[in-house]
Amino acid sequence: MNQHGGESDGRGVVEVGKDKNGIEQVILRNNRGASARVSLHGGQVLSWKTERGEELLFTSSKAIFNPPKAVRGGIPICFPQFGNRGSLEQHGFARNKMWIIDHNPPPLFNDSNAKAHIDLLLKSSEDDHKIWPHSFEFRLRVSLAAEGYLSIISRVRNVNSKPFSFSFAYHTYLSISDISEVRVEGLETLDYLDNLYQKERFTEQGDALTFESEVDRVYLDSCNTVAVLDHERKRTFVIRKEGLPDVGKTSSYTTTHFFFGGK
Numbered sequence: 352m353n354q355h356g357g358e359s360d361g362r363g364v365v366e367v368g369k370d371k372n373g374i375e376q377v378i379l380r381n382n383r384g385a386s387a388r389v390s391l392h393g394g395q396v397l398s399w400k401t402e403r404g405e406e407l408l409f410t411s412s413k414a415i416f417n418p419p420k421a422v423r424g425g426i427p428i429c430f431p432q433f434g435n436r437g438s439l440e441q442h443g444f445a446r447n448k449m450w451i452i453d454h455n456p457p458p459l460f461n462d463s464n465a466k467a468h469i470d471l472l473l474k475s476s477e478d479d480h481k482i483w484p485h486s487f488e489f490r491l492r493v494s495l496a497a498e499g500y501l502s503i504i505s506r507v508r509n510v511n512s513k514p515f516s517f518s519f520a521y522h523t524y525l526s527i528s529d530i531s532e533v534r535v536e537g538l539e540t541l542d543y544l545d546n547l548y549q550k551e552r553f554t555e556q557g558d559a560l561t562f563e564s565e566v567d568r569v570y571l572d573s574c575n576t577v578a579v580l581d582h583e584r585k586r587t588f589v590i591r592k593e594g595l596p597d598v599g600k601t602s603s604y605t606t607t608h609f610f611f612g613g614k
């Protein structure tokens with residue numbers, strides 16, 4: 352592994368290397384020992400560990416780590432389409448592509464460089480244009496803060512003058528103990544589309560969301576903070592978003608998507 356970044360300035364360390372299948376990956380480490388591993392296959396965060404070495408993301412034991420198959424686990428990037436709401440394959444093609452490291456990204460004014468971070472880039476190819484005729488650059492910054500927080504910032508640039516629309520999502524798989532021990536707060540009173548009932552629209556009634564059987568829903572107009580409480584592990588994930596409104600009111604879909612199943 353070679354390194355860039357350095358511990359001396361308090362940012363932690365960024366290591367670029369290859370995983371056991373020969374796919375390029377980047378490991379971010381902060382000074383307290385927390386880490387995040389990002390694969391260039393899909394620009395996908397595949398591991399996020401606390402300073403005690405506890406894994407916070409789930410990856411399926413059946414996951415396939417060979418492009419162009421999407422990896423079921425970590426944080427897949429759905430782009431330029433979420434789910435099957437569009438003409439492309441489920442969740443779009445970005446999660447199946449090899450991304451590159453962006454060594455010279457445009458400045459990001461709302462993010463501090465004082466964190467271990469990596470900038471990745473996906474550019475549309477001639478092959479992509481055959482199925483989605485738009486020229487884009489998708490930049491992804493993944494950062495690990497000194498406190499262990501993980502943040503992801505996406506920037507999509509249209510590189511020619513023809514307008515296009517897109518949607519994207521971070522399809523995060525969190526590691527939890529037992530689903531019956533988990534509660535989700537922040538979705539109360541929201542409407543959702545239920546994928547188990549042909550996307551029929553319902554309204555969330557309870558105080559917090561708990562799980563007794565499979566749940567596969569897309570919540571509409573979700574607020575900026577959602578908490579996932581794991582009673583058994585005594586751990587709470589707080590998920591915050593900024594600048595990610597739903598995609599217009601008529602075709603409004605996802606900002607918070609919950610899928611819990613046994614796959």
Ligand SMILES: O=P(O)(O)OC[C@H]1O[C@H](O)[C@H](O)[C@@H](O)[C@@H]1O
Nearest residue numbers: 421423434441442546567608610
């Ligand atoms: O199997 P994938 O294409 O990775 O999709 C994983 C999941 O994505 C969404 O959450 C859908 O609502 C689920 O029904 C689907 O199982």
